[in-house]
Amino acid sequence: MKLFTIFLMVIFLASSAIFALTSASAQSIMVPGDTDGDMIISSDEMDVAEKSHQDGEISSEQLEEIRHIHENYPRTIVDSVERTVTIYKPIERVITFGGYDAEMMYIMGDEEKIVGISDWLKYNDFRKLCIPSLIEKPAPGNAANPDYEMILELDPDLVVCWHYYPDELDEQLPDTITVVALDFFDPRTFLEETRKFAYMLETEDRTEDYIDNFYSKYMDLIEDRTEGLSEEERPKVYWERSKPYETFGSMPYVTSLIELCGGRNIFADTEFDIAMTDPESVVKNNPDIIIRYAPSKGPETGYSVEDPAEAKALRDAILARPELSLVDAVKNERVYVLNMGLPLSVQGPVGAAYAAKIIQPDLFEDLDPRAINQELLTEYLGSEFDVTEHGVFVYPPLEAN
Numbered sequence: 001m002k003l004f005t006i007f008l009m010v011i012f013l014a015s016s017a018i019f020a021l022t023s024a025s026a027q028s029i030m031v032p033g034d035t036d037g038d039m040i041i042s043s044d045e046m047d048v049a050e051k052s053h054q055d056g057e058i059s060s061e062q063l064e065e066i067r068h069i070h071e072n073y074p075r076t077i078v079d080s081v082e083r084t085v086t087i088y089k090p091i092e093r094v095i096t097f098g099g100y101d102a103e104m105m106y107i108m109g110d111e112e113k114i115v116g117i118s119d120w121l122k123y124n125d126f127r128k129l130c131i132p133s134l135i136e137k138p139a140p141g142n143a144a145n146p147d148y149e150m151i152l153e154l155d156p157d158l159v160v161c162w163h164y165y166p167d168e169l170d171e172q173l174p175d176t177i178t179v180v181a182l183d184f185f186d187p188r189t190f191l192e193e194t195r196k197f198a199y200m201l202e203t204e205d206r207t208e209d210y211i212d213n214f215y216s217k218y219m220d221l222i223e224d225r226t227e228g229l230s231e232e233e234r235p236k237v238y239w240e241r242s243k244p245y246e247t248f249g250s251m252p253y254v255t256s257l258i259e260l261c262g263g264r265n266i267f268a269d270t271e272f273d274i275a276m277t278d279p280e281s282v283v284k285n286n287p288d289i290i291i292r293y294a295p296s297k298g299p300e301t302g303y304s305v306e307d308p309a310e311a312k313a314l315r316d317a318i319l320a321r322p323e324l325s326l327v328d329a330v331k332n333e334r335v336y337v338l339n340m341g342l343p344l345s346v347q348g349p350v351g352a353a354y355a356a357k358i359i360q361p362d363l364f365e366d367l368d369p370r371a372i373n374q375e376l377l378t379e380y381l382g383s384e385f386d387v388t389e390h391g392v393f394v395y396p397p398l399e400a401n
Contacts (some may be wrong), residue, residue, distance in 0.1 A: 069090070109206050300337060
Protein backbone atom coordinates (compact mmCIF):
# COMPACT_ATOMS: atom_id res chain seq x y z
CA MET A 1 0.00 0.00 0.00
CA LYS A 2 2.87 2.32 0.88
CA LEU A 3 4.59 1.60 -2.42
CA PHE A 4 1.34 2.32 -4.27
CA THR A 5 1.01 5.66 -2.48
CA ILE A 6 4.57 6.58 -3.40
CA PHE A 7 3.84 5.60 -7.01
CA LEU A 8 0.78 7.90 -7.12
CA MET A 9 2.83 10.77 -5.68
CA VAL A 10 5.47 10.29 -8.37
CA ILE A 11 2.82 10.32 -11.08
CA PHE A 12 1.25 13.47 -9.59
CA LEU A 13 4.57 15.31 -9.38
CA ALA A 14 5.50 14.32 -12.92
CA SER A 15 2.12 15.49 -14.20
CA SER A 16 2.49 18.77 -12.35
CA ALA A 17 5.93 19.33 -13.84
CA ILE A 18 4.62 18.68 -17.34
CA PHE A 19 1.70 21.06 -16.75
CA ALA A 20 4.03 23.78 -15.46
CA LEU A 21 6.34 23.31 -18.42
CA THR A 22 3.41 23.45 -20.84
CA SER A 23 2.04 26.59 -19.20
CA ALA A 24 5.42 28.31 -19.30
CA SER A 25 5.82 27.26 -22.92
CA ALA A 26 2.41 28.68 -23.81
CA GLN A 27 3.30 31.95 -22.15
CA SER A 28 6.62 32.01 -24.02
CA ILE A 29 4.74 31.60 -27.28
CA MET A 30 2.47 34.49 -26.32
CA VAL A 31 5.42 36.78 -25.51
CA PRO A 32 8.70 35.80 -27.19
CA GLY A 33 11.54 35.65 -24.68
CA ASP A 34 9.29 35.38 -21.63
CA THR A 35 10.53 32.40 -19.61
CA ASP A 36 8.76 32.90 -16.27
CA GLY A 37 5.23 33.35 -17.58
CA ASP A 38 4.65 36.94 -16.42
CA MET A 39 4.46 38.21 -20.04
CA ILE A 40 7.17 40.81 -19.34
CA ILE A 41 10.72 40.59 -20.66
CA SER A 42 12.99 41.35 -17.72
CA SER A 43 16.67 42.27 -17.94
CA ASP A 44 17.56 38.74 -16.88
CA GLU A 45 15.37 37.29 -19.62
CA MET A 46 17.02 39.65 -22.08
CA ASP A 47 20.40 38.26 -21.01
CA VAL A 48 19.06 34.75 -21.62
CA ALA A 49 17.93 35.75 -25.10
CA GLU A 50 21.35 37.26 -25.86
CA LYS A 51 22.99 34.00 -24.75
CA SER A 52 20.55 31.96 -26.86
CA HIS A 53 21.46 34.08 -29.88
CA GLN A 54 25.17 33.61 -29.26
CA ASP A 55 24.62 29.86 -29.04
CA GLY A 56 22.73 29.87 -32.32
CA GLU A 57 19.42 28.89 -30.72
CA ILE A 58 17.49 31.94 -31.95
CA SER A 59 17.98 34.13 -35.01
CA SER A 60 18.97 37.80 -35.09
CA GLU A 61 15.39 38.66 -36.06
CA GLN A 62 14.05 36.80 -33.05
CA LEU A 63 16.53 38.54 -30.78
CA GLU A 64 15.51 41.96 -32.12
CA GLU A 65 11.84 41.09 -31.58
CA ILE A 66 12.55 40.18 -27.95
CA ARG A 67 14.64 43.34 -27.47
CA HIS A 68 11.87 45.47 -28.94
CA ILE A 69 9.34 43.96 -26.53
CA HIS A 70 11.76 44.41 -23.62
CA GLU A 71 12.23 48.11 -24.43
CA ASN A 72 8.64 49.01 -25.34
CA TYR A 73 6.24 46.73 -23.45
CA PRO A 74 3.97 46.33 -21.58
CA ARG A 75 1.77 49.22 -22.74
CA THR A 76 -1.26 50.22 -20.69
CA ILE A 77 -4.19 52.52 -21.44
CA VAL A 78 -7.53 53.33 -19.82
CA ASP A 79 -10.25 52.85 -22.42
CA SER A 80 -13.56 54.63 -22.98
CA VAL A 81 -15.34 52.79 -20.16
CA GLU A 82 -12.50 53.25 -17.66
CA ARG A 83 -11.17 49.71 -18.11
CA THR A 84 -7.42 49.33 -17.69
CA VAL A 85 -6.14 47.50 -20.76
CA THR A 86 -2.57 46.20 -21.00
CA ILE A 87 -0.84 44.67 -24.00
CA TYR A 88 2.42 42.79 -23.71
CA LYS A 89 3.69 42.54 -27.27
CA PRO A 90 3.11 44.25 -30.65
CA ILE A 91 -0.42 43.96 -32.03
CA GLU A 92 -0.47 42.16 -35.38
CA ARG A 93 -4.11 41.17 -35.96
CA VAL A 94 -7.11 43.40 -35.21
CA ILE A 95 -10.88 43.06 -35.53
CA THR A 96 -12.41 46.53 -35.83
CA PHE A 97 -16.02 46.30 -34.70
CA GLY A 98 -16.43 50.06 -34.31
CA GLY A 99 -15.99 51.11 -37.95
CA TYR A 100 -14.26 54.37 -37.10
CA ASP A 101 -11.37 52.36 -35.64
CA ALA A 102 -10.81 50.82 -39.07
CA GLU A 103 -10.70 54.26 -40.69
CA MET A 104 -8.18 55.35 -38.10
CA MET A 105 -5.98 52.34 -38.82
CA TYR A 106 -5.95 53.29 -42.50
CA ILE A 107 -4.70 56.73 -41.62
CA MET A 108 -2.11 55.18 -39.32
CA GLY A 109 -0.90 52.99 -42.18
CA ASP A 110 -1.82 49.79 -40.33
CA GLU A 111 -4.61 48.57 -42.60
CA GLU A 112 -2.84 45.23 -43.24
CA LYS A 113 -3.35 44.38 -39.56
CA ILE A 114 -7.15 44.50 -39.91
CA VAL A 115 -8.33 40.89 -40.14
CA GLY A 116 -12.01 41.49 -39.49
CA ILE A 117 -14.64 44.25 -39.64
CA SER A 118 -18.22 44.72 -38.55
CA ASP A 119 -20.77 43.33 -41.04
CA TRP A 120 -22.71 46.62 -41.26
CA LEU A 121 -19.56 48.35 -42.48
CA LYS A 122 -19.96 46.79 -45.92
CA TYR A 123 -23.05 48.93 -46.59
CA ASN A 124 -21.49 52.32 -45.83
CA ASP A 125 -20.83 54.23 -49.05
CA PHE A 126 -17.92 56.25 -47.63
CA ARG A 127 -15.97 53.06 -46.99
CA LYS A 128 -17.17 51.37 -50.20
CA LEU A 129 -16.10 54.22 -52.44
CA CYS A 130 -13.16 55.75 -50.59
CA ILE A 131 -11.63 52.77 -48.76
CA PRO A 132 -12.82 49.86 -50.93
CA SER A 133 -10.26 47.34 -49.69
CA LEU A 134 -11.72 47.72 -46.19
CA ILE A 135 -15.09 46.17 -47.02
CA GLU A 136 -13.38 43.15 -48.58
CA LYS A 137 -12.23 42.05 -45.12
CA PRO A 138 -14.01 39.17 -43.36
CA ALA A 139 -16.95 40.23 -41.19
CA PRO A 140 -17.49 38.10 -38.05
CA GLY A 141 -20.86 39.66 -37.26
CA ASN A 142 -20.73 42.82 -35.19
CA ALA A 143 -20.10 43.79 -31.58
CA ALA A 144 -23.78 43.43 -30.69
CA ASN A 145 -24.12 40.05 -32.45
CA PRO A 146 -20.62 38.60 -32.82
CA ASP A 147 -19.81 35.35 -34.56
CA TYR A 148 -17.48 33.96 -31.89
CA GLU A 149 -16.48 30.93 -33.92
CA MET A 150 -15.36 33.13 -36.80
CA ILE A 151 -13.57 35.50 -34.42
CA LEU A 152 -11.52 32.60 -33.09
CA GLU A 153 -10.75 31.46 -36.64
CA LEU A 154 -9.47 34.95 -37.48
CA ASP A 155 -7.19 34.72 -34.43
CA PRO A 156 -6.99 38.43 -33.52
CA ASP A 157 -4.68 39.89 -30.90
CA LEU A 158 -7.10 42.77 -30.38
CA VAL A 159 -10.84 43.41 -30.75
CA VAL A 160 -11.92 47.06 -30.76
CA CYS A 161 -15.53 48.05 -30.09
CA TRP A 162 -17.72 50.94 -28.95
CA HIS A 163 -18.23 51.50 -25.24
CA TYR A 164 -21.51 49.53 -25.17
CA TYR A 165 -19.99 46.08 -25.78
CA PRO A 166 -16.57 45.31 -24.20
CA ASP A 167 -17.72 43.42 -21.11
CA GLU A 168 -19.70 40.78 -22.96
CA LEU A 169 -16.98 40.32 -25.57
CA ASP A 170 -14.36 40.02 -22.84
CA GLU A 171 -16.40 37.35 -21.05
CA GLN A 172 -16.84 35.23 -24.18
CA LEU A 173 -13.36 35.50 -25.70
CA PRO A 174 -10.18 33.80 -24.43
CA ASP A 175 -7.59 35.73 -22.45
CA THR A 176 -5.25 35.69 -25.42
CA ILE A 177 -7.54 38.19 -27.17
CA THR A 178 -7.52 41.72 -25.77
CA VAL A 179 -10.76 43.71 -25.94
CA VAL A 180 -10.65 47.51 -25.86
CA ALA A 181 -13.49 50.05 -25.96
CA LEU A 182 -12.74 53.11 -28.08
CA ASP A 183 -15.49 55.11 -29.82
CA PHE A 184 -13.81 57.73 -32.06
CA PHE A 185 -17.11 59.52 -32.79
CA ASP A 186 -17.19 62.28 -30.17
CA PRO A 187 -14.98 65.31 -30.93
CA ARG A 188 -14.60 65.88 -27.19
CA THR A 189 -12.76 62.57 -26.77
CA PHE A 190 -11.56 61.85 -30.31
CA LEU A 191 -7.99 63.04 -29.87
CA GLU A 192 -7.50 61.28 -26.54
CA GLU A 193 -8.87 58.00 -27.90
CA THR A 194 -6.87 58.30 -31.10
CA ARG A 195 -3.62 58.84 -29.23
CA LYS A 196 -4.35 55.86 -26.99
CA PHE A 197 -4.99 53.70 -30.05
CA ALA A 198 -1.81 54.92 -31.69
CA TYR A 199 0.13 54.08 -28.54
CA MET A 200 -1.27 50.56 -28.57
CA LEU A 201 -0.31 50.11 -32.23
CA GLU A 202 3.02 51.97 -32.06
CA THR A 203 1.92 54.46 -34.72
CA GLU A 204 2.39 57.66 -32.74
CA ASP A 205 4.39 59.56 -35.38
CA ARG A 206 1.99 58.91 -38.26
CA THR A 207 -0.99 59.66 -36.07
CA GLU A 208 0.41 62.96 -34.84
CA ASP A 209 0.97 64.01 -38.46
CA TYR A 210 -2.75 63.52 -39.14
CA ILE A 211 -3.70 65.28 -35.91
CA ASP A 212 -1.38 68.27 -36.34
CA ASN A 213 -1.75 68.80 -40.07
CA PHE A 214 -5.39 67.92 -40.55
CA TYR A 215 -7.69 67.26 -37.60
CA SER A 216 -6.50 69.90 -35.13
CA LYS A 217 -5.56 72.29 -37.91
CA TYR A 218 -9.20 72.72 -38.96
CA MET A 219 -10.91 72.16 -35.63
CA ASP A 220 -8.65 74.76 -34.01
CA LEU A 221 -9.26 77.19 -36.87
CA ILE A 222 -13.01 76.95 -36.25
CA GLU A 223 -12.66 77.27 -32.49
CA ASP A 224 -10.34 80.27 -32.77
CA ARG A 225 -12.96 82.18 -34.76
CA THR A 226 -15.94 81.35 -32.54
CA GLU A 227 -14.61 81.22 -28.99
CA GLY A 228 -15.03 84.97 -28.43
CA LEU A 229 -18.66 85.15 -29.59
CA SER A 230 -21.20 86.45 -27.11
CA GLU A 231 -24.41 84.61 -26.31
CA GLU A 232 -26.35 87.00 -28.54
CA GLU A 233 -23.98 86.39 -31.45
CA ARG A 234 -24.60 82.64 -31.27
CA PRO A 235 -27.74 81.62 -33.19
CA LYS A 236 -30.08 79.04 -31.69
CA VAL A 237 -29.86 75.67 -33.47
CA TYR A 238 -32.32 72.80 -33.59
CA TRP A 239 -30.47 69.71 -34.83
CA GLU A 240 -32.83 66.93 -35.88
CA ARG A 241 -31.55 63.36 -36.07
CA SER A 242 -33.08 60.75 -38.40
CA LYS A 243 -36.81 61.23 -37.88
CA PRO A 244 -39.09 64.20 -37.17
CA TYR A 245 -38.48 65.65 -33.69
CA GLU A 246 -35.79 63.18 -32.72
CA THR A 247 -33.03 65.39 -31.38
CA PHE A 248 -29.89 65.77 -29.30
CA GLY A 249 -29.76 66.95 -25.70
CA SER A 250 -27.05 68.01 -23.29
CA MET A 251 -24.48 65.22 -23.54
CA PRO A 252 -24.09 64.10 -27.18
CA TYR A 253 -21.27 65.25 -29.42
CA VAL A 254 -23.71 67.33 -31.49
CA THR A 255 -24.17 69.85 -28.69
CA SER A 256 -20.41 70.39 -28.38
CA LEU A 257 -20.15 70.60 -32.17
CA ILE A 258 -22.81 73.32 -32.29
CA GLU A 259 -20.93 75.27 -29.62
CA LEU A 260 -17.61 74.80 -31.44
CA CYS A 261 -19.17 76.19 -34.62
CA GLY A 262 -20.62 79.28 -32.93
CA GLY A 263 -24.18 78.27 -32.10
CA ARG A 264 -26.40 77.21 -29.20
CA ASN A 265 -28.31 73.94 -29.09
CA ILE A 266 -31.88 74.79 -28.06
CA PHE A 267 -31.95 71.54 -26.03
CA ALA A 268 -28.51 71.91 -24.42
CA ASP A 269 -30.03 72.30 -20.96
CA THR A 270 -32.11 69.13 -21.06
CA GLU A 271 -31.27 65.90 -19.24
CA PHE A 272 -31.61 63.57 -22.22
CA ASP A 273 -28.92 62.48 -24.66
CA ILE A 274 -30.92 61.54 -27.75
CA ALA A 275 -34.69 61.54 -27.47
CA MET A 276 -38.00 62.31 -29.14
CA THR A 277 -39.22 65.81 -28.39
CA ASP A 278 -42.41 67.53 -29.54
CA PRO A 279 -43.14 70.33 -32.04
CA GLU A 280 -44.30 72.61 -29.24
CA SER A 281 -40.84 72.52 -27.60
CA VAL A 282 -39.17 73.41 -30.87
CA VAL A 283 -41.59 76.26 -31.53
CA LYS A 284 -41.20 77.55 -27.98
CA ASN A 285 -37.40 77.70 -28.37
CA ASN A 286 -37.75 79.33 -31.81
CA PRO A 287 -34.47 78.20 -33.43
CA ASP A 288 -32.70 80.45 -35.91
CA ILE A 289 -31.31 77.42 -37.76
CA ILE A 290 -32.53 73.87 -38.33
CA ILE A 291 -30.05 71.18 -39.33
CA ARG A 292 -31.48 67.80 -40.29
CA TYR A 293 -29.29 64.74 -40.43
CA ALA A 294 -29.62 62.48 -43.48
CA PRO A 295 -28.37 58.87 -43.28
CA SER A 296 -24.82 58.45 -44.50
CA LYS A 297 -25.86 55.63 -46.84
CA GLY A 298 -28.53 57.68 -48.66
CA PRO A 299 -30.83 58.23 -50.36
CA GLU A 300 -30.73 61.95 -49.56
CA THR A 301 -26.97 62.43 -49.12
CA GLY A 302 -23.79 60.42 -49.41
CA TYR A 303 -20.73 59.70 -51.49
CA SER A 304 -22.80 57.54 -53.85
CA VAL A 305 -25.61 60.09 -54.28
CA GLU A 306 -25.39 62.15 -57.46
CA ASP A 307 -28.75 63.93 -57.53
CA PRO A 308 -29.73 66.32 -54.69
CA ALA A 309 -33.45 65.80 -55.39
CA GLU A 310 -34.02 63.60 -52.33
CA ALA A 311 -32.15 66.04 -50.08
CA LYS A 312 -34.22 68.90 -51.47
CA ALA A 313 -37.41 66.92 -50.86
CA LEU A 314 -36.41 66.30 -47.23
CA ARG A 315 -35.68 69.99 -46.70
CA ASP A 316 -38.93 71.01 -48.41
CA ALA A 317 -40.87 68.70 -46.12
CA ILE A 318 -39.41 70.43 -43.06
CA LEU A 319 -40.15 73.87 -44.49
CA ALA A 320 -43.72 72.73 -45.14
CA ARG A 321 -44.46 71.53 -41.60
CA PRO A 322 -47.38 73.76 -40.58
CA GLU A 323 -46.45 73.63 -36.90
CA LEU A 324 -43.07 75.24 -37.71
CA SER A 325 -44.37 77.99 -39.96
CA LEU A 326 -43.72 80.73 -37.40
CA VAL A 327 -40.23 79.52 -36.41
CA ASP A 328 -37.48 81.92 -37.51
CA ALA A 329 -35.44 79.14 -39.16
CA VAL A 330 -38.37 78.29 -41.42
CA LYS A 331 -39.43 81.88 -42.09
CA ASN A 332 -35.86 82.76 -43.12
CA GLU A 333 -35.34 79.40 -44.88
CA ARG A 334 -32.26 78.61 -42.79
CA VAL A 335 -32.98 74.89 -42.95
CA TYR A 336 -30.22 72.48 -44.02
CA VAL A 337 -29.81 68.77 -44.66
CA LEU A 338 -26.39 67.37 -43.67
CA ASN A 339 -24.84 63.96 -44.20
CA MET A 340 -24.80 62.11 -40.87
CA GLY A 341 -21.33 60.62 -41.23
CA LEU A 342 -19.41 63.84 -41.80
CA PRO A 343 -19.05 65.17 -38.23
CA LEU A 344 -17.76 61.82 -36.95
CA SER A 345 -14.30 60.35 -36.47
CA VAL A 346 -11.67 60.99 -39.17
CA GLN A 347 -14.20 63.03 -41.16
CA GLY A 348 -14.84 65.28 -38.15
CA PRO A 349 -13.24 68.45 -39.56
CA VAL A 350 -15.30 68.06 -42.75
CA GLY A 351 -18.57 67.96 -40.83
CA ALA A 352 -17.43 70.77 -38.55
CA ALA A 353 -16.60 72.93 -41.57
CA TYR A 354 -20.08 72.41 -43.02
CA ALA A 355 -21.71 73.14 -39.64
CA ALA A 356 -19.58 76.26 -39.17
CA LYS A 357 -20.61 77.64 -42.56
CA ILE A 358 -24.26 76.94 -41.76
CA ILE A 359 -24.18 78.47 -38.28
CA GLN A 360 -21.76 81.37 -38.84
CA PRO A 361 -21.71 82.01 -42.61
CA ASP A 362 -20.05 85.43 -42.34
CA LEU A 363 -17.22 84.12 -40.14
CA PHE A 364 -16.53 81.20 -42.45
CA GLU A 365 -17.25 82.45 -45.95
CA ASP A 366 -13.69 81.51 -46.95
CA LEU A 367 -13.90 77.95 -45.60
CA ASP A 368 -14.34 75.24 -48.23
CA PRO A 369 -15.60 71.96 -46.74
CA ARG A 370 -15.25 70.15 -50.05
CA ALA A 371 -11.56 71.05 -50.24
CA ILE A 372 -11.08 69.79 -46.68
CA ASN A 373 -12.86 66.57 -47.56
CA GLN A 374 -10.72 66.11 -50.65
CA GLU A 375 -7.57 66.67 -48.60
CA LEU A 376 -8.64 63.90 -46.21
CA LEU A 377 -9.38 61.50 -49.04
CA THR A 378 -6.29 62.20 -51.11
CA GLU A 379 -3.60 62.87 -48.53
CA TYR A 380 -4.61 60.55 -45.70
CA LEU A 381 -6.71 57.76 -47.22
CA GLY A 382 -5.05 57.53 -50.63
CA SER A 383 -8.45 57.67 -52.34
CA GLU A 384 -9.03 58.88 -55.91
CA PHE A 385 -12.64 59.82 -55.17
CA ASP A 386 -13.38 63.39 -56.34
CA VAL A 387 -15.89 65.21 -54.13
CA THR A 388 -16.13 68.06 -56.63
CA GLU A 389 -17.57 65.63 -59.18
CA HIS A 390 -19.50 63.16 -57.05
CA GLY A 391 -21.58 63.01 -53.90
CA VAL A 392 -24.17 65.12 -52.12
CA PHE A 393 -23.13 66.16 -48.62
CA VAL A 394 -25.27 69.17 -47.71
CA TYR A 395 -28.37 70.86 -49.06
CA PRO A 396 -28.67 73.66 -50.02
CA PRO A 397 -25.08 73.64 -51.27
CA LEU A 398 -22.51 75.74 -49.44
CA GLU A 399 -19.75 77.25 -51.52
CA ALA A 400 -16.57 78.98 -50.38
CA ASN A 401 -16.18 82.55 -51.62
